[in-house]
Each structure stands twice: as C-alpha cells, then as structure tokens.
Amino acid sequence: MAESRYQPGQVVPCSGVYRISHKGHRDDHDGILLQGQLFPPCIVCGSQVEFQLIQASNPIEKQTDFEGE
C-alpha cells in the first residue's frame, strides 16, 4: 500500500487526522486538517515538515445524517 506524503503548500485532499513528521526538532504528532486547506509550513523546520493521512474523517456537519436542512 502506497503511503501518500504531503508537503506544505499542497492542498489537503481530504479531511482527517494526519501524522505530522518534522525534521528532527520534535517527535511526530497527529493533527486534524480540513479538505481544501493548504498544508502549513512549520515555523521551525519550514517546508521540510511532512504530512501523512492516517484517518480520513469529515466534520459532523458534512456527514449525511447531520446535514443542515
């Protein structure tokens, strides 16, 4: 299974939890990004930070059973 990795400046392809890997200055951590955002640069390691989707998920208001009227 191919692992998709994303760099700062790319468009977030789907909302969900991403594993965020920095260039040495801190441990990997998770964060939620929303579809259509741009992956942000790290203020420390800049564009060397990488993002990897680990759990796709949508905000509840975007899910079928909870859509607004």
Ligand SMILES: [Zn+2]
């Ligand atoms: Zn960093």
